[in-house]
Amino acid sequence: MTYFPEEVVEHIFDFLATHRDRNTVSTVCKTWYRVERLSRRSVFVGNCYAVHPERVVARFPGLRSLTVKGKPHFADFNLVPHDWGGFALPWIEAAARGCPGLEELRMKRMVVSDESLELLARSFPNFKVLVLISCEGFSTDGLAAIATYCRVLRELDLQENEVEDRGPQWLSCFPDSCTSLVSLNFACLKGEVNAGSLERLVARCPNLRTLRLSRAVSVDTLSKILARAPHLVDLGTGSFTIDHRAEAYHKVMGNFIKCKSLRSLSGFWDAAPHCLPAVYPICGNLTGLNLSYAPAIQCADLIKLIRQCSKLQRLWILDCIGDKGLAVVANTCKELQELRVFPSDFYGGGIAAVTEEGLVAVSSGCPKLNSLLYFCNQMTNAALITVAKNCPHFTRFRLCILDPKKPDPVTNQPLDEGFGAIVQSCKDLRRLSLSGLLTDRVFLYIGMYAERLEMLSIAFAGDSDKGMVYVLNGCKNLRKLEIRDSPFGDAALLEDVGKYETMRSLWMSSCDVTLGGCKALAAKMPGLNVEVINEMDESDEMEENPCDLDKVEKMYVYRTVAGPRNDAPDFVWTL
């Protein structure tokens, strides 16, 4: 083998785009390990408890970008107790000590305190990008610290976080010298916004391209902002109720027309149908549209809008669009790649909003479709088979039939064949969520065909342990498996314990796994944390001697080099 000087090796490593590739080359030899670790600029930690923050920082002192994820995915649906964990502070503390050059921090489903945000703001002079997704534990005071101390901040992106409102002053904390913002998203904030501060901030940031406003921002303010920032590419409106005075309406429409670069629209809080025409002038340029927070807009008006969006690649919409509206999408949006249809009525029992017909129409009209999240009232095998044929390029396929365990309404059969067709046809499928009536058979198909599958979500499905075993045996690339309310027990759990070290995590809740089974798994695999989560109501007595035969309410298993957590709350037992 020819030996290159280390600078050359480092330069070659620069061409490696993915974390996976860089991780791989670091295992070749000691020299490559050293070169790689010193030149590594970006690290992704998929599970914050898989490794100690200090170890990451020690290994990669030149770190500029860090991404950390905390709670398991099912936390989104209230299945993980509120104070389970996932704290950001240890990561920020470690980085503050070991990586002063940190520029970017991205966190998802973590508990971030104001204290940690303040530490973050003060510790990294070059800090540029903060992205928080589905996090909680902080208030607008924490944001004030970021605004005040991060002198070269480029991106502040807050997506769907629970943020405590302590007043609008945080926005005024951006100093007059702050002109570097490229992206600002505070759509999830619930409190008042100082319109004047916002306008001035926008006016002095000539590179601002993404701006997503919160519900408290009025159309008047939006109008003024558009006038100052016509170069926006991605806009989230604030409250989109335009009152009936013609002047305000024409003003905002006039300002929209000037935004020639606008490619993505979202927000539309409280939008009423008569407000939509204000955006018609720029619809022809849109590649992204999110109307999923505008329940007052019904099918007819949605159709009028969508008919003008021929370049749409990403559409998030409510199911009041109906099958009829989806047919219009199919006819108009030939470039569509991602579709998400959310339910407007969560508890079902309402009007049949979208069915299999809408999905079939879209699959037929939009050949580039590769990512789907679809909430519907019913689905048939025939429809899924057709969709599989029409769209073999799905990488993400998430179907949620609102009624758990609902069979094909036409044949009364389980949906095994339909989903089987999807996994067989879509060779690049990386993420799959199942619903409806399903037997072990669907898992046989998944194990057989879903070779690239990385994440699988199962709810109310399967008949026996065999189902889970098919998946564990078959899906070579499986990283995350999450299961709820399905009859899989200890036999399935313990069938192939080594498998879990090849995966990031396994979640099982309301299944048939017992405490004894979990203990056995923990005993066999010291490289895994087996967490049993038994949340008791205050009224229940804590069991003195939980029996091994007792079924476990919730179990979370993940590979780790950090050993058992030291911050686990009482109700989490690491076995």
Next chain:
Amino acid sequence: MEGGATNVSDPDNLKATELRLGLPGTDAPEKPTPANPRGSKRALLEANEEFRGKSKSPEADSNGQEAAPIAKAQVVGWPPIRSYRKNSFQSRKVEAEAAGFLVKVSMDGAPYLRKIDLKVYKGYKELKEALENLFKCFSLGELSGMEGCNNRSEYAITYEDRDGDWMLVGDVPWEMFISSCKRLRIMTGSEARGMRSSP
């Protein structure tokens, strides 16, 4: 659209025109808003219990499947929608319900209109009394146009329904009335007589 803009700071000064049982100038106790502790297990179950009554059992179990269909309302964390999304709709729903039954009341000859919340009343009798109170200052006397009408009076209470037609108040069941009523008008004089005399 009545109660269109849901603006927190109450620009229409609804409070001043809100109908209350009490003298103007006194504050009636606020209606307690339902507690909404997010993320708490108990709250989720309670919220679900509201809907237990409304949800019907999904499919008829006619083909003898072993697994009983799950009553939708009782399942925690289903459908799989992020709390963030659920919460933003929840608050909207509460606002919509709060604003949905506010209707304007005009009286012929009166210089300004009033606004009332139809949900507050249990039936036509209470509504009639409330309207009498509201427009007392315009020497209304007793209002007619409803059951047990008083021949002395020259007023008729009418409402505009969803189709835009002006109807006499009192013909349809109360629940139907409040869901179809868009505004109220107290008619006077000859028009009123005309309405009363129709069968």
